[in-house]
Amino acid sequence: MEQVKFWDIKSEIRVVGVDDGPFEPRMKGDVLLVGAVFRGGHWLDGVLRTYVTIDGSDATQRIIEMINESKHKGQLRVIMVDGITFAGFNVVDIQEIFKQTSLPVIAVSRKRPRMTQVKKALKNLPDWQRRWKMLRSAGKIYKVKSRSCVKSVYMQIAGIGRPDAEQVVKLTSTRSLIPEPLRVAHLIATGIVRGESAGTV
Amino acid sequence: MEQVKFWDIKSEIRVVGVDDGPFEPRMKGDVLLVGAVFRGGHWLDGVLRTYVTIDGSDATQRIIEMINESKHKGQLRVIMVDGITFAGFNVVDIQEIFKQTSLPVIAVSRKRPRMTQVKKALKNLPDWQRRWKMLRSAGKIYKVKSRSCVKSVYMQIAGIGRPDAEQVVKLTSTRSLIPEPLRVAHLIATGIVRGESAGTV
Numbered sequence: 284m285e286q287v288k289f290w291d292i293k294s295e296i297r298v299v300g301v302d303d304g305p306f307e308p309r310m311k312g313d314v315l316l317v318g319a320v321f322r323g324g325h326w327l328d329g330v331l332r333t334y335v336t337i338d339g340s341d342a343t344q345r346i347i348e349m350i351n352e353s354k355h356k357g358q359l360r361v362i363m364v365d366g367i368t369f370a371g372f373n374v375v376d377i378q379e380i381f382k383q384t385s386l387p388v389i390a391v392s393r394k395r396p397r398m399t400q401v402k403k404a405l406k407n408l409p410d411w412q413r414r415w416k417m418l419r420s421a422g423k424i425y426k427v428k429s430r431s432c433v434k435s436v437y438m439q440i441a442g443i444g445r446p447d448a449e450q451v452v453k454l455t456s457t458r459s460l461i462p463e464p465l466r467v468a469h470l471i472a473t474g475i476v477r478g479e480s481a482g483t484v
Numbered sequence: 485m486e487q488v489k490f491w492d493i494k495s496e497i498r499v500v501g502v503d504d505g506p507f508e509p510r511m512k513g514d515v516l517l518v519g520a521v522f523r524g525g526h527w528l529d530g531v532l533r534t535y536v537t538i539d540g541s542d543a544t545q546r547i548i549e550m551i552n553e554s555k556h557k558g559q560l561r562v563i564m565v566d567g568i569t570f571a572g573f574n575v576v577d578i579q580e581i582f583k584q585t586s587l588p589v590i591a592v593s594r595k596r597p598r599m600t601q602v603k604k605a606l607k608n609l610p611d612w613q614r615r616w617k618m619l620r621s622a623g624k625i626y627k628v629k630s631r632s633c634v635k636s637v638y639m640q641i642a643g644i645g646r647p648d649a650e651q652v653v654k655l656t657s658t659r660s661l662i663p664e665p666l667r668v669a670h671l672i673a674t675g676i677v678r679g680e681s682a683g684t685v
Binding site: 315317325328329332333349352458470478480 | 527528530531532550659672679
């Protein structure tokens with residue numbers, strides 16, 4: 284499969300972390316999606332936002348547009364997403380994001396995604412086979428020791444080799460187990476929606 | 485005047501930086517106000533938000549509520565605000581914020597506030613004498629060499645001595661001339677309103 288080759292991963296590599304805001308069960312409408320543009324694991328360089336439909340299927344397209352239209356696009360090297368479903372079951376096609384942005388994608392999860400449980404839940408939604416196919420296309424789930432030697436996070440990757448992806452996850456996990464671009468995108472998205480951010484790992 | 489005494493300013497001192505989002509000229513309504521809770525000049529610990537009325541007079545009260553209702557309140561040591569007017573001419577009373585939160589306030593500006601120009605503009609607003617009185621009560625404008633030895637920022641202070649305030653400004657200006665809590669609050673507020681953040685110093 285096609286991949287971006289990293290000759291050298293710089294400590295100030297530009298990474299955008301994407302996470303969604305909270306919403307109430309049975310709510311309809313749009314949910315805030317935030318992109319936190321980071322230099323490595325240390326400096327916030329910019330903030331992007333878009334909206335995605337609850338249980339809709341526009342997350343992939345909205346993320347592609349948000350990245351491609353950003354003035355940071357030229358500097359960005361990697362896109363990180365918090366898992367591969369946003370706003371309920373609005374599934375993200377990480378292969379498609381890679382194809383349309385030419386930037387490798389790393390989906391990071393705190394817990395190992397439980398595919399059989401997800402499949403069961405998906406079946407309540409229209410168009411579930413297409414969503415399931417997208418989820419499956421995110422590929423193999425890898426365990427990464429991001430920061431401590433005890434605890435792990437999980438990643439799925441598109442357009443990047445496993446060793447390079449691991450190195451980017453480790454390099455950017457400066458503050459917690461979760462890479463800083465994702466930790467901060469989460470704080471911003473929950474803070475803006477709720478008035479006060481909710482804790483992360 | 486009453487002041488908070490700092491025996492020792494720790495490098496991880498919790499500071500919240502408050503800045504407003506952009507709005508179009510002649511717009512009416514509310515403007516987003518963001519609080520970025522930082523540990524010193526390095527780590528974002530949380531995000532707060534509220535709304536203030538364009539050219540209204542609720543900014544002081546909204547900031548007091550946002551801080552006092554936050555779960556971070558117990559850890560916070562200093563409030564920084566980006567200048568003393570938000571959402572147009574919604575003037576902030578930094579003495580009142582200090583009184584109602586018991587936290588010292590530092591108002592930081594990139595440029596020296598031009599009081600005669602501000603006074604002229606204020607006169608177009610209802611209730612201008614009250615706003616002018618609040619602006620004047622922010623007190624003396626001090627020049628601070630925050631980071632480089634060449635360029636300066638300006639501060640006005642409430643509930644804190646000049647040497648302590650200078651130290652907090654210097655300690656938190658890790659990335660640019662502007663203290664990190666204010667730089668990041670600005671990036672978040674503009675990013676969320678516009679879809680992409682606008683540059684700071």
